[in-house]
Amino acid sequence: ATIIFRVKLIDFHNPKDEVQVIPNDEEPLNCKKAVPTDFIHATYAATEADGAVVSEASEIHTIVETGTLITGLYQAVVQLCEGVQYELIIPPHLAYGEWGLEDYISGSVVLHANLKIHESWPQIDAPKVALCNEDRTFEDCAKEDSMSQEEFEKCLEGCERIQGQPLKTREWSLNNQFQRLDRDESGALTKDEFQLTIKDHDEL
Numbered sequence: 001a002t003i004i005f006r007v008k009l010i011d012f013h014n015p016k017d018e019v020q021v022i023p024n025d026e027e028p029l030n031c032k033k034a035v036p037t038d039f040i041h042a043t044y045a046a047t048e049a050d051g052a053v054v055s056e057a058s059e060i061h062t063i064v065e066t067g068t069l070i071t072g073l074y075q076a077v078v079q080l081c082e083g084v085q086y087e088l089i090i091p092p093h094l095a096y097g098e099w100g101l102e103d104y105i106s107g108s109v110v111l112h113a114n115l116k117i118h119e120s121w122p123q124i125d126a127p128k129v130a131l132c133n134e135d136r137t138f139e140d141c142a143k144e145d146s147m148s149q150e151e152f153e154k155c156l157e158g159c160e161r162i163q164g165q166p167l168k169t170r171e172w173s174l175n176n177q178f179q180r181l182d183r184d185e186s187g188a189l190t191k192d193e194f195q196l197t198i199k200d201h202d203e204l
Contacts, residue, residue, distance in 0.1 A: 019072045020089040021079055024114075031081030034120035036065040040077065041120075046113040054105050057114075066176075070095050072111065080117050088113040138191045146188035149178050 034040050045057040062068045064077055072090030080086055090111040092098065100107035141147060141155035153174050181193050 014091070015093055017091040017093075019076045019091070019094060021076055022087040022089070023081075024085040024087060025083075027081045027084055031084070032120070033079070033081060034064055034077055034117060036074075036078060037063070038120040038122060039063050040117055042077075042115060042117045044073075044113060044115050046111050048105070049110045049112060054109075054111065055113075068176075070111075073113070073115070076115070077117065080115065082117050082120060085114065085116045088115055138194045141194075142189075142191075146186070146190055147194055148188055149175070152178050152181075152189060152194075 040060065040062060042060040043057060044055065044060050046054040048054060060069075064074065069077065070090070072088065072094035075094065076086070076088050076090075088111075090113060092108045092110060095111040096105045096107070096109060098107050100109060105111075136155055138147065141151055143151070147155075153171075156174060178189070181189055181195075183193055184190075
């Protein structure tokens with residue numbers, strides 16, 4: 001008997017592949033680019049090679065070098081001009097690896113991302129890190145004079161998704177941000193420690 005296979009090649013990759021950066025707009029001469037220590041405000045969306053949605057369009061507010069970006073995004077961000085829309089093709093070893101991320105993305109997936117950095121500026125103090133694009137007050141989130149980590153995490157529900165990388169989930173990112181804001185290491189946030197938005201950048 002003869003067995004006939006019909007195969008559709010979606011994509012392939014080489015472990016030595018690097019991130020492909022494709023500008024969708026003209027890049028201005030001497031454009032401003034972020035450095036690893038900068039805080040960035042960007043928009044991001046991603047699909048698999050076959051068009052399956054990995055991440056709907058969302059906003060990123062993060063310090064580049066903190067480890068909240070997957071490796072491919074981290075490598076690409078410092079190459080990009082502010083205000084220019086880019087397509088990024090990120091091989092699996094620079095995205096979610098051979099095993100993927102449970103309930104989020106399959107293993108060995110080539111990631112196709114659209115990324116635009118709206119603004120970048122020098123790193124700021126931890127209490128001023130923008131974690132939410134809505135203005136939520138201490139009183140909105142805390143029942144007492146201090147805010148527990150559970151209250152902090154609940155307070156950020158509905159805010160833009162915190163970007164993660166393999167083995168670093170949203171829960172890890174929230175815990176990391178809580179620890180950074182908890183300057184006195186008391187295990188709770190005071191009103192002075194709690195701040196979600198950057199006063200000098202109200203557009204976030």
